[in-house]
Amino acid sequence: MRAVRQKVVAGHLAYLGLGSLIGWLYSEPLIGLLFAALSALVWHLRQLLRFESALQSKHFGSLKYGDGIWSQLYSRFIYQRGRNKYYRKQYRQLLKEVRKSTNAMPDGGIILNSNFEIVLCNQAAASLAGFRQREDRGQRVDNILRNPAFAEYIRLGDQSAGLEIPSPVRTGGWLLCRMVPYGVDEQLLLLQDITERRRLAAMRRDFVANASHELRSPLTVITGYLDVISSDPDVPAEWQKPLQQMQGQAIRMNKIVGELLELSRLESSGSAGSDEIVDVCSLLSTARIDYANQEGIAEIRLNCTSRVQLHGSSTEIASLIINLLSNAVRHTPPDGTITLSWATSADGAVLEVADNGSGIAAEHLPRLTERFFRVDSGRSRDDGGVGLGLAIVKHILERHQAELRIDSVPGDGSHFECRFPASRLAAAEPVAIASQS
Numbered sequence: 001m002r003a004v005r006q007k008v009v010a011g012h013l014a015y016l017g018l019g020s021l022i023g024w025l026y027s028e029p030l031i032g033l034l035f036a037a038l039s040a041l042v043w044h045l046r047q048l049l050r051f052e053s054a055l056q057s058k059h060f061g062s063l064k065y066g067d068g069i070w071s072q073l074y075s076r077f078i079y080q081r082g083r084n085k086y087y088r089k090q091y092r093q094l095l096k097e098v099r100k101s102t103n104a105m106p107d108g109g110i111i112l113n114s115n116f117e118i119v120l121c122n123q124a125a126a127s128l129a130g131f132r133q134r135e136d137r138g139q140r141v142d143n144i145l146r147n148p149a150f151a152e153y154i155r156l157g158d159q160s161a162g163l164e165i166p167s168p169v170r171t172g173g174w175l176l177c178r179m180v181p182y183g184v185d186e187q188l189l190l191l192q193d194i195t196e197r198r199r200l201a202a203m204r205r206d207f208v209a210n211a212s213h214e215l216r217s218p219l220t221v222i223t224g225y226l227d228v229i230s231s232d233p234d235v236p237a238e239w240q241k242p243l244q245q246m247q248g249q250a251i252r253m254n255k256i257v258g259e260l261l262e263l264s265r266l267e268s269s270g271s272a273g274s275d276e277i278v279d280v281c282s283l284l285s286t287a288r289i290d291y292a293n294q295e296g297i298a299e300i301r302l303n304c305t306s307r308v309q310l311h312g313s314s315t316e317i318a319s320l321i322i323n324l325l326s327n328a329v330r331h332t333p334p335d336g337t338i339t340l341s342w343a344t345s346a347d348g349a350v351l352e353v354a355d356n357g358s359g360i361a362a363e364h365l366p367r368l369t370e371r372f373f374r375v376d377s378g379r380s381r382d383d384g385g386v387g388l389g390l391a392i393v394k395h396i397l398e399r400h401q402a403e404l405r406i407d408s409v410p411g412d413g414s415h416f417e418c419r420f421p422a423s424r425l426a427a428a429e430p431v432a433i434a435s436q437s
């Protein structure tokens with residue numbers, strides 16, 4: 001490159017020198033220099049105009065035969081142009097392949113810019129939610145996918161969970177929407193058809209509910225006969241123990257059936273209504289009083305630092321408290337302490353059931369809310385546990401848009417925190433302290 005530059009400068013200087021020399025021979029070196037400079041300028045101007053007209057007409061064939069530095073400039077330009085053409089073709093091919101593969105995807109994919117306007121969408125997005133691949137470009141996504149919950153979902157920007165919405169194009173169909181942020185401000189909206197999954201879940205729910213319901217009547221008959229037989233003084237002594245065991249198992253089955261029915265009911269409707277105002281503190285106090293006359297259990301303390309109330313279902317919150325408290329009672333020794341508390345927090349309110357009982361090993365914590373999961377199934381069965389209590393608690397909390405946090409250390413005890421969002425709180429009343437032990 002440097003050599004070319006030196007050659008060009010040297011060539012021009014030599015040309016100007018020659019002009020001056022010829023001028024000098026005629027005793028006019030300045031005119032000779034001027035003439036040489038002018039002729040060089042005209043020559044460059046000609047090459048420039050030739051280049052400009054080639055650019056205009058897009059016919060670059062004539063440029064192949066340029067002169068001097070211009071020949072090099074032309075050939076470099078033609079080479080770069082050829083390379084760009086090649087890469088453009090490669091990119092177009094690649095884009096075609098990407099389009100083909102995204103169109104083959106069963107899930108809908110929509111690329112959105114920072115204003116939630118559609119940049120690109122695939123064919124599945126068109127068939128699942130009615131997006132038009134060309135016409136809807138530049139439109140806000142919530143203008144096409146018209147659903148208040150979806151508008152709220154993209155407004156809040158909480159992408160940690162997906163959102164299930166009814167299909168806008170198929171009656172009875174359901175879609176799972178999930179936003180995945182990428183790049184600087186762009187988002188990828190994924191749509192998945194979950195109609196079949198929901199149908200199977202509903203079938204399972206109905207099956208469990210129907211089976212539990214059908215088991216209720218025979219169980220009532222069996223329990224009734226067992227009560228009558230065991231209260232008969234003529235029953236032989238050797239039958240007393242088997243009868244007691246049968247009664248114990250019938251009670252346990254009744255409990256399982258009752259809890260399965262409660263779970264089915266909780267699962268079958270989405271969210272707890274908010275018409276009812278729940279006084280959590282007095283529910284905690286009632287639950288504590290229910291255990292007041294039981295001998296040989298841990299001390300139960302009440303610590304309400306707020307009288308704020310909840311929009312929700314008082315039956316469900318009472319069931320939640322009973323489930324957590326009965327677990328704490330079963331897993332805390334009589335000299336231990338259980339604390340029921342209700343307090344406001346920065347982002348809502350917290351109901352907590354804490355004990356200093358046996359605690360739970362860390363590896364079991366993620367599975368505690370699964371149906372029929374028990375840390376020690378043998379022990380749990382003996383003390384009346386069926387492994388459905390925390391599954392019920394989880395569902396009740398979901399129905400109140402609340403979350404469960406469990407903190408436990410084996411040997412030190414457990415903390416079950418139910419965190420309710422501010423949106424579920426009824427008008428906050430001034431703090432009134434209710435603390436009993």
Ligand code: ADP
Pocket residue numbers: 323327328331355357358359360368369373374375376380384385386387388389390391414
């Ligand atoms: P269960 O009816 O068996 O109590 P749950 O779903 O209520 O079923 O609880 C699941 C498991 O979690 C229980 O088997 C028990 O081992 C453990 N667990 C629940 N609460 C506590 C607690 N407060 N302390 C220790 N373990 C607990």
